[in-house]
Amino acid sequence: MLRVHAFCALEPGPRLLVLGGVHGDETCGSMAIERLRAELDGGMHALRRGQLTLVPVANPLARRKGTREGERNLNRNFRPSPAGQPAADYETRITDLLCPLIDRHEVLLDLHSFESDGEAFAMIGPRDNRGALEPFARAREEGRLARQLGTPRVVEGWLDIYAEGLAQRAAAGETLPDDAIDFGRGTNEYMRSRGGYGVTLECGQHRDPDAPEVGYRAILAVLRLLAMIDAPPDEPPAPHPQVLRLAGVVLRHDAQDRFVRDWATFDPVRCGDLIGIRAGGEEVRAACDGHIVFPNDRALAGAEWFYYARASERVLD
Known part of the structure; x- marks a missing residue:
């Protein structure tokens, strides 16, 4: 109902x-x-x-x-x-x-x-x-x-x-x-x-x-x-x-992919900052200056692991 x-x-x-x-x-x-x-x-x-x-x-x-x-x-x-x-x-x-x-x-x-x-x-x-x-x-x-x-x-x-x-x-x-x-x-x-x-x-x-x-x-x-x-x-x-614009998404490839710290939504990152480690040891680094959005350490393999957001020039009337 x-x-x-x-x-x-x-x-x-x-x-x-x-x-x-x-x-x-x-x-x-x-x-x-x-x-x-x-x-x-x-x-x-x-x-x-x-x-x-x-x-x-x-x-x-x-x-x-x-x-x-x-x-x-x-x-x-x-x-x-x-x-x-x-x-x-x-x-x-x-x-x-x-x-x-x-x-x-x-x-x-x-x-x-x-x-x-x-x-x-x-x-x-x-x-x-x-x-x-x-x-x-x-x-x-x-x-x-x-x-x-x-x-x-x-x-x-x-x-x-x-x-x-x-x-x-x-x-x-x-x-x-x-x-x-x-x-x-x-x-x-x-x-x-x-x-x-x-x-x-x-x-x-x-x-x-x-x-x-x-x-x-x-x-x-x-x-x-x-x-x-x-x-x-x-x-x-x-x-x-x-105002921020979503600028990128990173998928979780494996259930053993892990973040290097407990990220919070809108934590700032600089280009090259280490964000996570793949199950095979590959480093995942920030692709640009901006913010982490929706980091999800419970994401399934193949699903969205986290998003990037960058400053937007959009003006809200």
Whole structure:
């Protein structure tokens, strides 16, 4: 069962969807959403215009198991099943419920957390473009939304770097299906494909006690930005976050590949710094000056081990 809470104001306005618990072991978004839902029910906040839909736990099976996935990653290959074709697994059945829900909205805030230590950050999509990978025309609105979330950093370039990872796997001899790139498409990519825009907020490390507060304050910030609730009269302007672009991905070749230290997301590195050692003794060194993102010492062989990010010239309005 998927639990959905809908709030509709009498005045027309934006249609905002907030998701939590896309991954079962990421509980901060669920906690933030439940807190806001209770406050709306109790009259602490009033929806002035538009529609707000809250989904505290988007993947109930993974939540019951306390794991990232139920049967597979819900935030990959996110698209409805072809007409007349039965869903292949639990997450596909959930996707078939969530896609029509996303279709009815124009803005998406998807709340997550991550395994490694590190500060909260937001992830945004591409700049406006007419390319084949992810055409988009609402980058300014998306950037403005990300800026309001209050994180010190905003990261761009996800689908481009996912495509690079696929190219590495193909070069290593792996046979990939023709639609392999679709496995990199998640909730926000689907929202953009439907004419809307969305931001992923990584609220912090899974067990960070401050992560639920980060998510809660972000939801309120989005509601105020969209003029769906009243803003405090003395609300300070949002700070300008550092914008980074994913610039590379390194795959784990063997389960015995190891990091030389406990890396945290956004740890700085200089070109040539030693990051890890392959099972056969080969050194893995930083390819450029920048930052480590999503280091995962639990990654399976052939999966993404860590990413690089570098400073971006993109300006968020």
